Amino acid sequence: MLEIKNLHARIAEDGTEILRGVDLTIPDGEVHAIMGPNGSGKSTLSYVIAGKEDYEITKGEILLDGENILEMEPHERANAGLFLAFQYPIEIPGVATMTFLRTALNAKRKAEGLDELSTPDFMRTVKEKASALNISMDMLKRPLNVGFSGGEKKRNEIMQMALLEPKMGVLDETDSGLDIDALKIVADGVNALRGADRSFLVITHYQRLLDHIVPDVVHVLSAGKIVKRGDKSLALELEAKGYADIIADAA
Amino acid sequence: MNVELKRIRTAAETAVLESFLEVEETLPGNAQTHADRRMRMALFEREGLPHRRIEQWKYTDLRTLVREIAPLASAAGKTDVPAPTLDDAHQIVVIDGFVTQGDTGLPQGVTLTPLMDALADGTASLSGAETPDRAIDALNAAFVRDGYVLSIAEGISVETPIELLFLRSTDQTFSHARANIMVGEAASATIIERHISTDGQPTQSSTVSSYAVGEGANLAVLRVQSEGNEAIHLGEIALDLAAKSETRLLHIVAGAKTARTETRAVFSGEGARLDVAGVTMVADRQHSDSTLYVDHLVPHCDSTETFKAVIDDAAKAIFQGKIVVAQDAQKVDAQMAVNSLLLSETADMVAKPELEIFADDVSCAHGATCGDIDEDLMFYLLARGIPVNEARKLLLQAFLSEGAEIFEDHPFEQLAFDAIETWLTTHAER
Incomplete structure (x- = not known):
């Protein structure tokens, strides 16, 4: 379960306040969506959860299964079960995708007190997860995300999530830059991971993704606060009417 | 006076x-x-x-x-x-x-x-x-x-x-x-x-x-x-x-x-080719100077010059690279790049790429970068649960390994990787 309580955050460099009291609880097994206009703080929220240094938390807390993750380093949060699927996955020339996957998986196993996976076991696991997301071995032989199309990068993010099996997956605009087919593959990948002890926070601009990954709760974020909550029909309403009315009502 | x-x-x-x-x-x-x-x-x-x-x-x-x-x-x-x-x-x-x-x-x-x-x-x-x-x-x-x-x-x-x-x-x-x-x-x-x-x-x-x-x-x-x-x-x-x-x-x-x-x-x-690369790894108070002169005296020759350096502690690395293309040496292609990462406040890097071209039909370029490990790359690795030291090592390895590209699929490539790995490991353990 992820609990965000009265979270305030600002950009460390210039002090601009972005999050102004976010309250959000995602129980185990649920999928919550966050929608909101540009600049409402959606991506900031995902970065703050993952622990990016560029932000300063001025108030509030984030608990993962009751533990305050704000006191943890980013890699400790990941190993505690948090996963952020990046909006813009980074290209790292010179780091082989397989080396990266293996290092990440072994770091997690080490944190859990498990031995490193043997090479055959690791290869088998990766192949299995990759083929489900239509990722070829050829792609895995390349340096991390280098020469990948936008869609390939997003599929690679979901593959990493499948490999690391987090308790809580945060998907930051995973639908951006995807065509319909790729969107379907990514959504199927996420749906396959849904389960009683895993929850998701899906950040998106568009209702389209939520046709495929059907959320339990939809939140509207505006000017750094959750201004409205509803079920999946709220997403349809937003798609039809836009944000203006809801934001005006909340103000 | x-x-x-x-x-x-x-x-x-x-x-x-x-x-x-x-x-x-x-x-x-x-x-x-x-x-x-x-x-x-x-x-x-x-x-x-x-x-x-x-x-x-x-x-x-x-x-x-x-x-x-x-x-x-x-x-x-x-x-x-x-x-x-x-x-x-x-x-x-x-x-x-x-x-x-x-x-x-x-x-x-x-x-x-x-x-x-x-x-x-x-x-x-x-x-x-x-x-x-x-x-x-x-x-x-x-x-x-x-x-x-x-x-x-x-x-x-x-x-x-x-x-x-x-x-x-x-x-x-x-x-x-x-x-x-x-x-x-x-x-x-x-x-x-x-x-x-x-x-x-x-x-x-x-x-x-x-x-x-x-x-x-x-x-x-x-x-x-x-x-x-x-x-x-x-x-x-x-x-x-x-x-x-x-x-x-x-x-x-x-x-x-x-x-x-x-x-x-x-x-x-004429018609010769040279690929020269350097990988420099220094720490403590070490001083390492790599000075390179490439004289293109004749036409139709190509050269690449690639230099990578990682400098920690109070160490200092220097790269001076001078490519001279003589007046008769037409159709020469020379590409020089020097990239360095400074891992501490007191690390020091001097990059001095120079081109001296007397011919008019040549393609020559040089570039230099100097900086710290990219924070976005670092965050991506951390967000996947990779601890700071390992993430740093991965990124430094990736950066330095590019220097070995001239030996892609040659046994020297692996030797270069091994040398880089050895330095990074012993360095991280100090």
Whole structure:
């Protein structure tokens, strides 16, 4: 379960306040969506959860299964079960995708007190997860995300999530830059991971993704606060009417 | 003011001059050799150790960096000879400037001649340019006693690598060695040049390795310099590139107290290609200078120059790269890039890429970057649960490995990766 309580955050460099009291609880097994206009703080929220240094938390807390993750380093949060699927996955020339996957998986196993996976076991696991997301071995032989199309990068993010099996997956605009087919593959990948002890926070601009990954709760974020909550029909309403009315009502 | 300041000779300079007077007569070579030696020493007597007022030595002021000169090595000292880097390599071993293991089992078509024989019969020469920037070559020429000429005969393709191992023993001496490598017409060779000293030993050395790459020949050189924190290393790699030859040189520097290695490449025949790369890894208070000259004297030649450096603690790395394209050298393509990562506030990097182009139909470029590890790359790895130290190591490895690209799918690529891995591991554990 992820609990965000009265979270305030600002950009460390210039002090601009972005999050102004976010309250959000995602129980185990649920999928919550966050929608909101540009600049409402959606991506900031995902970065703050993952622990990016560029932000300063001025108030509030984030608990993962009751533990305050704000006191943890980013890699400790990941190993505690948090996963952020990046909006813009980074290209790292010179780091082989397989080396990266293996290092990440072994770091997690080490944190859990498990031995490193043997090479055959690791290869088998990766192949299995990759083929489900239509990722070829050829792609895995390349340096991390280098020469990948936008869609390939997003599929690679979901593959990493499948490999690391987090308790809580945060998907930051995973639908951006995807065509319909790729969107379907990514959504199927996420749906396959849904389960009683895993929850998701899906950040998106568009209702389209939520046709495929059907959320339990939809939140509207505006000017750094959750201004409205509803079920999946709220997403349809937003798609039809836009944000203006809801934001005006909340103000 | 027009007053010439009288230069005060340092203790080190005095020691060099005194030891030359002492040993000159005992050094090998014919009358010409001795005349050349005296000529090179006369330059030293006039100019002294190179210092910051000499443009090419601005960042490596040997007058201040080398306070004391160790006694001249008179014999090979005791040290363990490591196994060859590649299992099947032939090893030619020089300890403290003396050849201790020579031509046993060299492949067909490869001959090794002792330097003293080559100097006696005039097939090797110690003459050289009389300009103060050529201090390494001059100092080496004045004092060198032993070394060899390694010849690969015309048309011979040497499959097994040849390792030129230069060791400095625990004796605290100043040693000089010289190797002339002749790769015959249409021949091919794979050479590992390895420079090692024991950590904590204040050894001093100069090494000149001179490669003559014949017409249509193919040469691959991996030079690895890994010396202790007290060592002073002065090196020169000379490359003469004949027509249609192809040469690749990767220079890996994993430290010494003070190191300066000059690579001097001259294109002397049309249609030749040179790929030269450098990977420098320094920490503590190490000082490492890689200076490169590429002279395109003739048309239709291509060269790439790629230099990568990682600098930590209060270490300093210098890259000077000068590409000269002569007026007649049309259709030349030369691409130089220098990238460095500074890992601490006190780390220091000097990058000085230079192009001097007299021809009008050429494609030449250079670029330099200097920075810290990219925070976004770092965050991505951390967000996947990879701890800070491992993430740093992965990124540094990735950065430095790009320097080995000229040896993609060549056995040298893996050797380069291993050297990088070793440095990063030992460095992280300190």
